[in-house]
Amino acid sequence: MSAQTLVTWVVVVAGFALTVKPLGTYMARVFTGEPTVLDRPLGPVEDRIFRVLGVRGEASMSAVEYGTAFVLTNLAWLLISYALLRAQGILPFNPQHFPGINPLLAFNTAASFTTNTNWQAYSGENTMSYFSQFANLGFLQFVTPASGAAVGIAFVRAIAGRKLGNFFVDLVRVCTRLLLPLAFLLALVLVAQGVPETLSRYLDVHTITGHTQVVPRGPIASWESIEHLGENGGGFTNANSASPLENPTPLTNILLTLAMGLVPVAFFYMFGELTGRRRVAWTLIGVGSAFFLLMLAMIYFPEHAGNPLIRGLGLATHGNMVGKEVRFGVGGTSIFETATMAFTTGSVASAHDSFLPVPQLAFFLGMFLNLVFGGKGVGLLNMLMLVILTVFLMGLMVGRTPEFLGKKIESREVSLTAIAFLLHPLLILAGTALAAATPAGRAGVFNPGPHGLSEILYGFTSGAANNGSAMGGLSASLPFYEVAIGIATLVGRYASIMAMLLVGESLLRKKSVPVTSGTMRTDGLMFGGILFASILVLNALTFFPVAALGPIAEHYLLLGFRHV
Amino acid sequence: MRQVLGVSLALWLLLGLGYPLVTTAIAGVLFPRQAAGSPVVVHGVVVAAQNVGQSFGGTGYFWGRPSATVSLRTGRPEPYNALNSGPSNLGPSNPVLLARIRARIRRLVAATPGLTARRIPADLVEGSGSGLDPDISPAAARIQIPRVARATGLSRAFLGRLVAEFTRGPEFGLIGRPTVNVTQLNLRLAEVLGQVPHGGGRGRHRR
DSSP, rough: OHHHHHHHHHHHHHHHHHHHHHHHHHHHHHHTOOTTTTTTHHHHHHHHHHHHHOOOSOOOHHHHHHHHHHHHHHHHHHHHHHHHHHGGGSSOOOOTTTOOOOOHHHHHHHHHHHTTOOOOOOOOGGGOOHHIIIIHHHHHOOOOOHHHHHHHHHHHHHHHHHHOHHHHHHHIIIIIIIHHHHHHHHHHHHHHHHOOOOOSSOOOOOOSSSBEEEOOOSSHHHHHHHHHHTTTOOOOOOTTTGGGTTSSSSHHHHHHHHHHHHHHHHHHHHHHHHHHHHHHHHHHHHHHHHHHHHHHHHHHHHHHHOOOHHHHOOOSSSOOTTTTTTTTHHHHHHHHHHHHHHHTTOSSOOGGGGGOHHHHHHHHHHHHHHHHHHHHHHHHHHHHHHHHHHHHHHEEETTOOEETTTOOOOOOHHHHHHHHHHHHHHHHHHHHHHHSSSSHTTTTOOTTTHHHHHHHHHHHHHHHTTTTOTTTTTTTTSSHHHHHHOOOOOOHHHHHHHHHHHHHHHHHOOOOOOTTSSSSSSSHHHHHHHHHHHHHHHHHHHHHHHIIIIHHHHHHHHHHTTTO | OOOHHHHHHHHHIIIIIIIIHHHHHHHHOOHHHHTTTOOEETTTTEEETSOOOOOSSSSSSSSOOOOOOOOOTTTBOOOOGGGOOOOOOOTTTOHHHHHHHHHHHHHHHHTTTTTTGOOOOOOTTSSOOOSSOEEOOEEEHHHHHHHHHHHHHHHHHHHHHHHHHHHEETTTTTOOEEEEEHHHHHHHHHHHHHHHHHHSSSBOOOO
16 A cells, blocks of 8 residues: 555545534534524525525424425425426526437436435536536535435434424525535635636637547536535536546545545534434444445455456556546545445546446445445434344343333334335345346346446445446436436435434434433444444345345456466 | 425525536636636647546557547547546456457557566556546656657657656645646647647547
């Protein structure tokens, strides 16, 4: 490992470590209505919005009201976004004169951006006008992560024994107090580093060898910063953050990596602040960090050692550079891809289809688990879902009633949690099976052998996990995948969130039970270890068979080649 | 429902219009060159976007990384097509990947006096993630010097100094890899050889 790789990793990890507490504390203050530094500039703007709408911040919603507001708002965005995409041809800010988007692609794109998935069955630079990019999809990159975060905040309030709060107030505050200021600052730094930010048409270049090259530009920096701060992950161009237009330097690579994780990690700390259980929060942060580092190692070391097939050619260097950019190298690429899979961003700084099988497994691990900090709010929901399952399993083993944060976990909570937990593999495995069994699904596969199955599996996993990255060889623009993955993203997003909101409300209604010497602890190394292990075991039981047919089979295929 | 649409409209004005337009206005004032896509202008002609690679096939130029981009109209290979960025997506076990890398090694060895596969760094024969990577590693530039020297008549020592001059990074000496921007290196080479395009008329339009 080179010194540069080490420094890059240390900067990123230290960035998370140093911000988790101050940012988490700040968020806790914002969402409990305590005064913060941004009250003075932003308070009046928010108040005006709330007054015009007749939203009274102090009036709390019930879980059903909160969930309904969440779903209705998302539905409205989905429809508006669809209509605007269809009408692209007659809307302004379209210097390249791109026509309206066809119905299937418009549905897939609107569904994917509304669910914060940002799966892209199109190439931005030759399909989307500037208006579609910033005023439609870019807008969704703010509000959809904010609405997911709002639900996470409501859930945390519920298990902290507070009122759920008002969805609209939370939605606006996540945007104004968190995303907007950070996005604005990051965008300016990105421009300074060489990311375009303009409304002028594409650049016509008369190349050095006398040809013509049309170089896309546009408001890329402002897109790129919220793409990562919101863990959205939709690229302005097809190559996403591998493109030198979006991610031009090793420094921007680090900043974008940091931008993806700052808020999701701090969300875990905010949970500790609001519930008063900081030790539990640190334990969960520890478990998340352990998975993060495991994924980083699983990605970096095999890629650094290189493809056994290509090693046989005897080149001067062995690191796998297929689909990677020279300025990041294997080290910088690895930390970016770890972050994008852990925080379910789904933007890519390299070609995931060209990674070796063990790194592919790490990508799958991030999406199967969906709780290695995950998207803001939603990742925490998933982690708490596994905590509830874990205390339930522990309770079964030792014959005690399971408790979490002083509340008894009983049949209703376990049933709802189990539904939310099982939905994810159901969508992934049923979708993959359907695609693998039908000619329409198989037609989209690009690479031969087990790798082809991995491409299908990756597509459905990415949709259900609301990640949005792809093994790019899969023909995502086939009608079969536009519809099937579109449905997986929608169900994956809303059904599990609703189930967890109901769990939260059910816990809120319960009386607290006093802590005794017989209470099972849900913090510390012991519980962290059990949680880590049960996350692994529960997911392995679900996903091992399909992983064995995909990346694991390809791994042994590659090892076998060496001896031919 | 009124609240749903009202909040959406208010946030749209703030985030969908206000944020990108204000950011664009401020960025254009603070960093006008970068905001415009970092165009490189010679004799009044935009000859490159600084961060975007170009296709160099002739023996008299340094070659960049293989690019898998294709033409939007025909679907046929069109390296460094910035309108259709993307990688090859070839998987590690795909025989096509191995065949392509072998062919690139053969082409490099055949064109370069005294070169063996053992001295070729992987980045010169493996395609990039964007298809637009402007950079290669310094070693990948150095091994091309004998070929460029033979084709242009420039001395190897001069070309060696040129490569060293265009070697950048790691940033702050600490992060990222050392790189050679092939676009900038070749632009300098073209200037030395008096081959820089004058005016737009010489460009062969492909679109």
